[in-house]
Amino acid sequence: MTTTNKFKDPNLTEEEQDAIIGSFVRQREDTKLKKRWTEKLAKEHNLNREVTSRRNPAKIRKISFLLLSAAAALLFLIVFLPSLMMEDGNALLADNLSEITLNGSRSAAATEDPTSVEILRIQFRDNFQAGDFAAAAKLGEQLIALPAVTDNDRLNLGFAYLRASQFSEAEKTFRGLLAVNSEFASEARYYLGGTLLAAGDTEAGLDELRKINAADGGRLLESAKELLDANWK
Amino acid sequence: MQAFRSMNTEEVSPLRICESAAKNFGLTQKEFSEMLLLLKDGDNRLFERIFLQHFKESVDYLRRRDGASQEDAYDAVMSTLLKFRSLLLRGKVQYGNLRYLFTRMARQDYQRSLRRQSRFTGSEEGPPDLMDETGQLFDEETHELLSRAFSSLGKDCRELLRAFYHRHRSLRELAEEAERSAPAVRKQKSRCVATLRDYFYRIS
Numbered sequence: 446m447t448t449t450n451k452f453k454d455p456n457l458t459e460e461e462q463d464a465i466i467g468s469f470v471r472q473r474e475d476t477k478l479k480k481r482w483t484e485k486l487a488k489e490h491n492l493n494r495e496v497t498s499r500r501n502p503a504k505i506r507k508i509s510f511l512l513l514s515a516a517a518a519l520l521f522l523i524v525f526l527p528s529l530m531m532e533d534g535n536a537l538l539a540d541n542l543s544e545i546t547l548n549g550s551r552s553a554a555a556t557e558d559p560t561s562v563e564i565l566r567i568q569f570r571d572n573f574q575a576g577d578f579a580a581a582a583k584l585g586e587q588l589i590a591l592p593a594v595t596d597n598d599r600l601n602l603g604f605a606y607l608r609a610s611q612f613s614e615a616e617k618t619f620r621g622l623l624a625v626n627s628e629f630a631s632e633a634r635y636y637l638g639g640t641l642l643a644a645g646d647t648e649a650g651l652d653e654l655r656k657i658n659a660a661d662g663g664r665l666l667e668s669a670k671e672l673l674d675a676n677w678k
Numbered sequence: 679m680q681a682f683r684s685m686n687t688e689e690v691s692p693l694r695i696c697e698s699a700a701k702n703f704g705l706t707q708k709e710f711s712e713m714l715l716l717l718k719d720g721d722n723r724l725f726e727r728i729f730l731q732h733f734k735e736s737v738d739y740l741r742r743r744d745g746a747s748q749e750d751a752y753d754a755v756m757s758t759l760l761k762f763r764s765l766l767l768r769g770k771v772q773y774g775n776l777r778y779l780f781t782r783m784a785r786q787d788y789q790r791s792l793r794r795q796s797r798f799t800g801s802e803e804g805p806p807d808l809m810d811e812t813g814q815l816f817d818e819e820t821h822e823l824l825s826r827a828f829s830s831l832g833k834d835c836r837e838l839l840r841a842f843y844h845r846h847r848s849l850r851e852l853a854e855e856a857e858r859s860a861p862a863v864r865k866q867k868s869r870c871v872a873t874l875r876d877y878f879y880r881i882s
């Protein structure tokens with residue numbers, strides 16, 4: 446293959462020069478033809494590169510609308526909400542792990558002088574991360590019965606309930622955090638909304654999401670807005 | 679240039695003509711010859727009328743036969759149309775079964791684009807298609823500089839280079855048409871190329 450860098454070479458042979466210029470002229474003119482044909486196809490033959498709705502556009506729009514609505518709901522239930530939960534769950538669990546690190550190395554802290562709370566947190570985390578949310582919820586229940594429990598643990602338990610589809614328990618846990626004006630009240634509000642939506646109580650879920658404001662943080666507000674903007678009919 | 683030549687006077691039945699035309703995008707041999715002459719003259723209108731009319735059926739064929747997406751099928755047919763035009767001008771395509779040849783080329787083009795995309799999995803769009811049939815590869819900067827240089831040429835030079843390189847006209851044909859000698863046209867082309875290179879150096 447010849448590159449046109451050769452074109453700058455003063456010792457270029459006539460043949461090479463011809464090849465380069467010929468190539469350039471063909472590309473230039475082909476580009477113009479392509480543009481002209483694209484316009485003619487669209488204008489005179491109603492044919493576009495992208496698929497466009499030509500037959501009964503109103504009906505197709507209606508079907509697209511329904512499909513988009515279903516996709517939005519499905520996205521929330523299957524991808525969006527679990528994804529958010531996993532991220533936040535992971536973040537909160539990572540906080541717990543960081544606290545263990547402060548007491549020494551992670552493994553040493555967990556194995557040499559473990560407290561019941563730390564052991565349960567580790568087991569909770571392992572089960573949650575392994576996707577066994579029901580088992581994680583059981584461990585979380587044991588955890589919050591201990592005196593050293595934190596709101597972090599309660600929020601994580603709410604996540605486990607939600608992921609295990611134990612919606613009434615999840616709702617109760619998040620409402621509990623809201624009732625004590627926990628430092629995680631904003632998260633609790635957002636996930637309470639998500640729980641209610643997942644449980645099928647759409648109006649109540651959206652009502653909770655509407656209560657989220659700028660003071661709850663930009664990320665939560667943005668996520669709540671996206672859910673509020675989705676079609677839930 | 680004369681845009682029409684008398685067709686073969688051999689007797690053919692109307693049925694044969696219909697069958698033959700169907701294989702050739704509805705073109706009779708006479709119309710095919712006429713289209714070639716017009717193309718060589720720089721008049722694309724008949725070619726466009728015939729081939730753009732059949733563009734959609736080729737796109738639909740690729741979608742149906744190869745499961746191509748609308749966009750991929752459209753791109754393959756467009757690319758084939760440009761190559762087909764070039765082959766016609768170079769006398770590489772004969773009247774016979776243009777539809778079969780065109781469809782086969784479009785399928786090959788689509789399959790090539792699939793292979794190219796699979797080599798560039800990190801890019802949704804695939805590599806830029808800046809390579810022409812002779813295998814010359816232009817980087818964007820060079821292409822832009824050459825474009826500017828080409829636009830600075832006089833009208834006669836631009837038309838001569840277009841006729842020679844894009845419409846594949848020989849210098850002898852161009853000389854006959856302009857009622858000049860072939861060496862004179864060759865000299866003119868050399869001057870045009872030298873000017874193009876000169877402009878290119880100046881703006882580089």
